[in-house]
Amino acid sequence: MVETSFELKARDGRARTGVINTPRGEIRTPAFMPVGTAATVKGMLPGSVRDTGADILLGNTYHLMLRPSAERIARLGGLHRFMNWDRPILTDSGGFQVMSLAELRKLTEEGVTFRSHIDGSKHMLSPERSMEIQRLLGSDIVMCFDECPALPADKARIADSMRLSMRWAQRSRDAFGDRPGHMLFGIQQGGLEEDLRAESAEALQSIGFDGYAVGGLAVGEGQEAMFGCLDFAPEQLPHDKPRYLMGVGKPDDIVGAVKRGIDMMDCVLPSRSGRTGQAWTRRGQVNIKNARHADDPRPLDEHCTCPACRSYSRAYLHHVFRSGEMISGMLLTWHNLHYYQELMQGMRDAIARQSFAQFEADFHAQRQQGDIEPV
Numbered sequence: 001m002v003e004t005s006f007e008l009k010a011r012d013g014r015a016r017t018g019v020i021n022t023p024r025g026e027i028r029t030p031a032f033m034p035v036g037t038a039a040t041v042k043g044m045l046p047g048s049v050r051d052t053g054a055d056i057l058l059g060n061t062y063h064l065m066l067r068p069s070a071e072r073i074a075r076l077g078g079l080h081r082f083m084n085w086d087r088p089i090l091t092d093s094g095g096f097q098v099m100s101l102a103e104l105r106k107l108t109e110e111g112v113t114f115r116s117h118i119d120g121s122k123h124m125l126s127p128e129r130s131m132e133i134q135r136l137l138g139s140d141i142v143m144c145f146d147e148c149p150a151l152p153a154d155k156a157r158i159a160d161s162m163r164l165s166m167r168w169a170q171r172s173r174d175a176f177g178d179r180p181g182h183m184l185f186g187i188q189q190g191g192l193e194e195d196l197r198a199e200s201a202e203a204l205q206s207i208g209f210d211g212y213a214v215g216g217l218a219v220g221e222g223q224e225a226m227f228g229c230l231d232f233a234p235e236q237l238p239h240d241k242p243r244y245l246m247g248v249g250k251p252d253d254i255v256g257a258v259k260r261g262i263d264m265m266d267c268v269l270p271s272r273s274g275r276t277g278q279a280w281t282r283r284g285q286v287n288i289k290n291a292r293h294a295d296d297p298r299p300l301d302e303h304c305t306c307p308a309c310r311s312y313s314r315a316y317l318h319h320v321f322r323s324g325e326m327i328s329g330m331l332l333t334w335h336n337l338h339y340y341q342e343l344m345q346g347m348r349d350a351i352a353r354q355s356f357a358q359f360e361a362d363f364h365a366q367r368q369q370g371d372i373e374p375v
């Protein structure tokens with residue numbers, strides 16, 4: 001069995017590039033993980049997701065435990081085989097989504113009981129149960145079970161919640177056990193408070209994890225507050241382990257996070273916005289439903305090599321969106337994932353060349369130009 005490891009290859013300021021080695025393949029960092037909530041990246045075949053440049057996908061424990069259930073996926077050979085993706089998968093712990101989606105939640109020291117948002121059935125998640133589910137799924141990178149208060153919250157509430165999450169981190173570590181070839185990540189909490197983040201980082205490091213996530217951000221605090229927290233939070237975590245910013249984000253959030261020392265990110269945005277007619281390009285956001293595209297024979301982005309840009313016009317993408325055709329979401333999702341992965345590759349190259357500052361300046365200058373002039 002190949003062990004897992006994290007190899008830092010270059011730094012430029014606080015930005016880092018490297019590789020996470022796992023038995024299922026390398027994850028080049030900074031890495032963007034497309035989200036495959038219900039064992040699919042919506043509208044994309046796994047081979048197509050790989051073609052965009054993704055090394056790893058994210059799966060959601062909460063959704064999969066409710067439907068089709070972790071036990072069923074295990075009987076069918078695990079999540080990789082079930083969804084036909086043979087590269088690494090990271091699963092979240094279910095904690096965040098229980099808090100945002102489930103009904104009739106009851107939080108105790110033991111864990112959370114709740115009713116499914118799908119059929120009202122009763123379930124329980126605890127550190128031990130979350131570790132069991134993620135093991136049944138066959139996840140390569142397992143996340144600790146944690147609790148995250150909605151912001152804004154008062155400092156005492158954030159501190160209590162963080163300390164509960166640290167006790168759950170120890171229980172997660174104990175329940176995970178020794179599993180060569182698999183990684184367990186701890187999750188730093190503490191809201192926007194520097195001292196609470198430091199206390200959390202220290203608690204996690206004394207337990208010891210294979211990687212560390214910055215949790216509890218991208219929950220509506222805004223980019224300025226998030227960057228303010230990222231100015232200190234990643235630096236409190238070990239330098240020789242991967243750092244993962246959960247649930248981020250827009251392209252400019254991602255560039256700002258990498259600049260501040262983040263190695264991994266995930267977000268539903270490229271796939272979700274693809275289904276609602278929104279495209280992300282080097283020149284910013286394009287709303288394909290806008291009438292200005294109806295007669296435009298040009299591609300979404302003439303420099304992009306994805307199938308949507310190589311083979312179709314803006315006029316076609318506009319037409320299929322307005323007609324409610326399935327191919328609309330498929331093509332725009334493909335383009336968006338391709339754009340995100342190109343952005344990551346651009347940052348990895350720039351950090352390796354020690355030219356991240358120039359990359360960042362060019363990134364913002366291109367976006368400043370806005371979309372191409374209408375025909």
Ligand SMILES: [Zn+2]
Binds near residue numbers: 301306310
């Ligand atoms: Zn494209």
